Amino acid sequence: MKYSIKCPFCKKTRFENNKLIGLPAENSILFENNNVYIQVDISPLCLGHILIISNEHYLNFFELPNNIKEDVIKLKNKIKEIYKEVYKTDVLFFEHGSAKIGYAGSSIDHAHLHCIPCDFDIIESLNEILGNPIECDILDFSNKFNNEFSYIYVEKNEKKLIYKVEKLPSQFLRKLISEKLNNSMYLWQENCINEESIAKLKKTILDLKNKIVI
Ligand SMILES: [Zn+2]
Numbered sequence: 001m002k003y004s005i006k007c008p009f010c011k012k013t014r015f016e017n018n019k020l021i022g023l024p025a026e027n028s029i030l031f032e033n034n035n036v037y038i039q040v041d042i043s044p045l046c047l048g049h050i051l052i053i054s055n056e057h058y059l060n061f062f063e064l065p066n067n068i069k070e071d072v073i074k075l076k077n078k079i080k081e082i083y084k085e086v087y088k089t090d091v092l093f094f095e096h097g098s099a100k101i102g103y104a105g106s107s108i109d110h111a112h113l114h115c116i117p118c119d120f121d122i123i124e125s126l127n128e129i130l131g132n133p134i135e136c137d138i139l140d141f142s143n144k145f146n147n148e149f150s151y152i153y154v155e156k157n158e159k160k161l162i163y164k165v166e167k168l169p170s171q172f173l174r175k176l177i178s179e180k181l182n183n184s185m186y187l188w189q190e191n192c193i194n195e196e197s198i199a200k201l202k203k204t205i206l207d208l209k210n211k212i213v214i
């Protein structure tokens with residue numbers, strides 16, 4: 001079992017942050033099997049903000065074996081359906097995939113895919129800031145880039161894009177998405193104890209509990 005001591009997404013230590021501040025812990029799990037689990041983001045940028053996380057400690061989705069990728073593909077399709085039904089929106093998937101620890105603006109370097117119900121597009125903004133992307137499905141079985149570089153992966157309206165990145169500021173993508181949502185609370189470490197953030201977390205659990213089945 002790949003495992004990293006004190007990683008907030010590895011099974012043995014995954015809810016230490018939640019428990020420390022009295023937030024829902026195991027209760028925030030919306031799906032779980034031998035390969036992956038889904039939990040609500042500790043400080044959701046909007047209602048329905050959830051994470052698909054590998055059980056074992058991989059740095060990013062390029063590293064995942066194909067059987068785990070298969071589960072993620074099924075879950076993504078299910079989440080698209082559920083967001084349409086519950087939130088009446090499309091979905092934005094993103095990953096900040098680090099090839100080295102702390103490089104893609106994620107503060108947790110354990111493979112996780114953010115799922116956000118929204119109708120806006122961030123691709124234009126990303127093109128301006130990060131330059132031209134490569135068209136590539138992160139869940140493609142060929143593993144063609146295999147940790148050659150850190151990246152931002154974005155999937156929206158059938159577009160699947162990878163931006164190669166040098167070291168990005170922490171929370172880079174959360175900040176960009178928060179601006180589109182008119183939500184200034186992108187720093188999860190500070191905002192997860194905020195009342196509004198806790199209410200969003202609890203409501204998301206209610207909205208999505210027992211719905212994600214593959
Ligand atoms: Zn981990």
Ligand SMILES: [Zn+2]
Binds near residue numbers: 107
């Ligand atoms: Zn993240």
